[in-house]
Amino acid sequence: MPLNLEIMKKKRLAISLAAVVVIVPILALHKTPAAACAADDNSGNGATAPWEKTGGPPGLNVSVIYKANSVVYAGTDTQGIYKSTDDGLNWVAANNGIERTAVRDIIASGGSVLAATSSGCPGFNNVFKSTDNGTSWSPTSGLGGKIVEAFAIKGSSIYATVGLGLGGNGVWRSTDNGNTWQVVSSPIENGGKIIVSDNAIIVAEDNFIWRSTDDGASWDVVEQFALTGVSSFARAGTKLFAAENVGIETSTDNGETWDFSLFSNGAYSLSSNGEIIYLGSNNKVFKSADFGATWIDVSNGLGHGGIRSLLFDGTNLFAGTPADAVGVYKSTNGGANWGPAASGLPIGKDIRSLISFGAYVFAGTDGDGIYRSSDHGDNWVKTDANNTLLNQELVLAFCIKDTALFAGASNGIH
Numbered sequence: 001m002p003l004n005l006e007i008m009k010k011k012r013l014a015i016s017l018a019a020v021v022v023i024v025p026i027l028a029l030h031k032t033p034a035a036a037c038a039a040d041d042n043s044g045n046g047a048t049a050p051w052e053k054t055g056g057p058p059g060l061n062v063s064v065i066y067k068a069n070s071v072v073y074a075g076t077d078t079q080g081i082y083k084s085t086d087d088g089l090n091w092v093a094a095n096n097g098i099e100r101t102a103v104r105d106i107i108a109s110g111g112s113v114l115a116a117t118s119s120g121c122p123g124f125n126n127v128f129k130s131t132d133n134g135t136s137w138s139p140t141s142g143l144g145g146k147i148v149e150a151f152a153i154k155g156s157s158i159y160a161t162v163g164l165g166l167g168g169n170g171v172w173r174s175t176d177n178g179n180t181w182q183v184v185s186s187p188i189e190n191g192g193k194i195i196v197s198d199n200a201i202i203v204a205e206d207n208f209i210w211r212s213t214d215d216g217a218s219w220d221v222v223e224q225f226a227l228t229g230v231s232s233f234a235r236a237g238t239k240l241f242a243a244e245n246v247g248i249e250t251s252t253d254n255g256e257t258w259d260f261s262l263f264s265n266g267a268y269s270l271s272s273n274g275e276i277i278y279l280g281s282n283n284k285v286f287k288s289a290d291f292g293a294t295w296i297d298v299s300n301g302l303g304h305g306g307i308r309s310l311l312f313d314g315t316n317l318f319a320g321t322p323a324d325a326v327g328v329y330k331s332t333n334g335g336a337n338w339g340p341a342a343s344g345l346p347i348g349k350d351i352r353s354l355i356s357f358g359a360y361v362f363a364g365t366d367g368d369g370i371y372r373s374s375d376h377g378d379n380w381v382k383t384d385a386n387n388t389l390l391n392q393e394l395v396l397a398f399c400i401k402d403t404a405l406f407a408g409a410s411n412g413i414h
Contacts, residue, residue, distance in 0.1 A: 061320070062074045063075050072084045073134060075104070080100070113134060127143050127148055142181030159171060161203055195235065200212070206226075208223065234272040236276065237275045240254070242258070275291065276289055353407075390411075
């Protein structure tokens with residue numbers, strides 16, 4: 001049935017949060033005798049000595065986690081893709097050709113891995129392909145200059161959604177494992193997340209969910225009130241789930257109709273395997289073994305930050321924590337316990353301030369508190385993990401007075 005899109009389309013719900021400035025008590029740190037000259041010592045040979053890159057505080061914002069052929073891929077916000085061949089114990093760069101890109105989605109097809117990338121340089125707004133497990137990447141044909149949001153596979157075809165695909169160019173298809181792409185005629189202009197379920201292709205667009213059961217020849221609107229947009233799709237058993245920031249949409253009829261329910265902790269990401277489904281929310285991961293009827297908090301040891309990426313491969317569970325410098329956490333027991341899984345990932349947070357104090361170097365980060373190094377920057381540890389007033393703050397400056405170190409943060413002086 002024809003649709004009047006100008007009437008039906010609604011803008012997303014905007015939520016504004018008021019900023020609160022808090023002045024907190026000053027915390028003093030003991031100064032060692034070596035500090036008397038460390039802070040003021042300018043006698044080194046920094047003008048002539050070569051520079052070496054230190055280890056830096058670990059981690060990186062990870063936007064997508066994907067596994068294919070026993071290789072786990074982590075798509076980052078700024079530095080392309082990193083990969084692990086030992087289930088997240090160690091990571092290495094796998095971004096030759098896409099080094100300075102944001103990775104929005106990853107998928108494997110026909111022995112190749114595809115990455116949807118974007119960058120301030122238009123030449124990197126494309127789908128890139130690797131035939132050597134991420135060692136090198138080359139651009140594909142048809143989507144150059146476009147920002148691809150997500151992938152899904154149906155039969156022998158790969159579908160890709162395109163943001164701001166004006167003129168009905170929001171869905172594209174490849175029938176040759178991603179080498180070339182052709183537009184799929186549709187009313188969708190701002191393609192978002194996508195999932196294939198049996199014979200249905202389901203695409204999120206702003207506050208709409210669209211569905212096609214004839215390989216994209218025709219499309220129906222099946223949901224008009226996903227007001228905060230869909231950030232993730234998943235399927236557990238025969239039930240479909242859509243994460244919508246403030247709640248969850250579910251469908252028991254292959255996406256033909258949807259029901260919404262609020263989720264108090266927020267709903268950002270989903271991952272499932274068989275009948276088990278995990279949900280990433282604000283600072284927590286939840287698990288359901290009864291198709292979403294009940295959700296159990298499985299966040300012991302997990303880092304902080306809204307969980308924007310999840311991967312459950314049936315054995316291991318990975319979570320991307322964008323507000324935590326570790327970047328990636330892993331659980332081997334279904335979320336009962338978590339541990340950092342970011343060895344080899346580069347520095348995750350912008351460093352906003354540095355100071356030498358006693359036998360240590362302190363680094364203030366952009367939104368992840370303070371880190372400390374006792375070995376000239378080779379290794380760093382978080383100093384404020386248990387300080388809820390500081391451990392997620394922007395630290396702009398340090399100052400030494402007498403035997404105390406002061407930190408100027410976005411919420412006051414510590």
